[in-house]
């Protein structure tokens with residue numbers, strides 16, 4: 053059978069975190085899956101350990117993107133000026149474009165959302181101009197799938213202290229090792245009367261599911277893991293899908309549109325793929341399936357829904373009520389830096405995040421929502437130089453060099469993913485002028501988060517300062533934040549779940565309203581993005597949607 | 606080669622002040638000049654003409670004040686000139702499109718990027734800066750990841 057006329061049970065667009073989960077569940081359930089990924093299936097050695105070109109500092113490129121020049125976006129700043137941007141630039145709002153998606157190089161923080169994160173509007177109301185809303189599902193609907201993600205992907209944590217959300221089972225892996233800085237921060241939290249505990253991380257703290265344990269290197273977030281101890285769908289559910297013999301993965305396959313018939317049923321996708329696996333030449337192909345799943349990440353999935361407009365759906369698929377691409381959100385991240393007391397050096401072992409508090413996720417007087425706060429990953433020297441030296445220090449000369457050697461191991465910083473108050477104007481649209489390598493309109497990003505986000509972020513920044521001071525930091529500093537578009541690594545919200553088709557893009561399981569066999573299993577579904585890193589919720593939703601598809605098709 | 610010999614000399618003299626040698630090697634011993642030249646040829650080729658031009662302005666600025674190119678000045682005069690550039694305090698005209706402060710801040714960034722990044726980038730030969738601050742990526746000699 054030639055690829056040109058192939059027919060499958062399921063086509064999944066994007067072999068990232070959510071797409072990989074869906075592939076595993078559906079292939080094991082007996083469905084024949086075609087998994088199309090625009091990036092490559094990168095091995096450890098294919099992801100360079102370049103400190104200037106990785107996913108936390110991408111000054112001149114990054115370590116997963118291939119062919120960056122052919123896939124620009126257009127970014128519109130708050131003053132209305134637009135410019136063309138490329139994947140390594142901050143305004144591109146990138147995530148990793150490779151098999152595994154962001155999880156190939158992620159920080160592994162694997163948080164369940166708080167039960168109240170699913171009912172933000174009921175708890176706080178909806179500020180004027182915002183699109184803050186409740187999810188159409190409750191925490192309890194997602195809890196069994198959080199548990200599946202924790203066990204089948206592998207999360208390390210301490211269930212006795214991670215108790216802000218109810219759970220039925222312990223974590224499958226012991227928590228990351230305690231650190232002296234964690235103990236120092238725990239004493240600070242105790243002084244303030246705050247909870248503080250070891251955060252859950254999707255890392256093999258011991259060998260698990262056939263892969264080795266973390267060796268605590270110092271080149272973790274933003275890079276590939278030398279022992280494959282960093283868990284995601286690329287080394288769990290995706291290999292399971294491939295081992296079933298029912299999943300075909302095609303890499304460098306760029307989906308251009310979803311094909312629908314007059315009734316709205318999706319019957320296939322059009323994509324561009326290399327003529328032979330290693331060829332630079334691409335050809336246009338069509339593949340058909342009974343079920344189509346979009347998992348390209350919140351920005352690309354929205355773009356694909358818009359690109360798939362048809363005479364019956366002139367504004368794009370699922371876009372009858374004008375929600376596709378809107379409510380784009382990520383996380384504001386207040387960062388507070390400080391210095392450990394003289395003589396106290398951070399052992400600086402990977403991954404590095406070792407203590408967190410959920411004291412301020414909710415219930416902050418006069419504030420909507422909040423954030424989890426945690427210490428940070430092992431910091432690369434150049435990142436420390438750029439962002440964590442005391443602000444009054446000269447930027448050059450012997451004083452700067454001396455400070456680098458005296459302060460590098462005394463640096464400490466706290467940060468937290470602030471639950472954003474979404475705005476309908478923060479959005480993905482198609483740019484009317486700029487086209488990509490294949491001639492398709494590129495993503496245009498415009499708008500900003502709602503101003504309430506800024507208020508919450510400033511509140512959280514002040515609490516992080518309190519924590520460092522209470523712990524006894526020699527000095528503490530941070531800078532105020534400004535109103536801007538927020539998406540990037542934690543991008544979400546562009547195809548929100550909604551029981552009523554007027555309120556969102558998909559039904560409460562992730563099926564696109566008006567298109568019975570078109571589903572989404574990525575961050576686009578999040579109505580709000582929690583005061584936590586989003587990936588465990590993306591995985592739980594993907595497990596839940598895939599189980600539903602398997603049960604009904 | 607994106608720079609003329611006098612520009613290269615000015616660049617090297619400047620780097621020697623931005624990250625000077627002390628008990629530990631400085632930018633020049635670590636090869637940071639080579640790192641910057643490579644960037645100007647490849648990733649930052651678009652910036653190269655402006656930076657080259659600014660290095661000429663740097664010499665003009667030094668000559669206006671001390672009748673000597675930047676590289677020939679005593680270190681105290683070099684440092685004073687760098688501080689002035691940071692404040693856009695100049696005695697000669699600099700282009701409005703790339704003022705003195707923008708130039709010196711860019712060079713300060715480039716120097717640190719080379720000096721503190723991984724040795725493979727070419728500006729931190731032998732991991733000189735990492736040894737100085739106590740950083741080692743601690744990667745296993747033989748990665749077990751596929």
Ligand SMILES: Cc1cc2nc3c(=O)[nH]c(=O)nc-3n(C[C@H](O)[C@H](O)[C@H](O)COP(=O)(O)OP(=O)(O)OC[C@H]3O[C@@H](n4cnc5c(N)ncnc54)[C@H](O)[C@@H]3O)c2cc1C
Nearest residue numbers: 066068069070090153154159160161307348574575585587
């Ligand atoms: C450096 C870094 C650190 C992070 N740390 C954390 C953390 O500690 N905790 C946490 O919860 N989250 C973290 N994240 C975020 C996390 O990785 C993302 O939330 C997650 O990967 C999103 O999953 P997704 O399925 O929505 O999309 P992705 O994982 O981005 O997958 C989308 C996939 O679709 C592919 N694709 C897109 N368009 C097309 C198309 N048209 N055709 C074919 N394929 C396409 C992409 O190439 C990609 O592989 C981090 C991200 C980064 C970059």
Ligand code: SF4
Nearest residue numbers: 266267269272277402
């Ligand atoms: S710190 Fe552990 S999980 Fe992170 S890259 Fe190193 S070995 Fe892998």
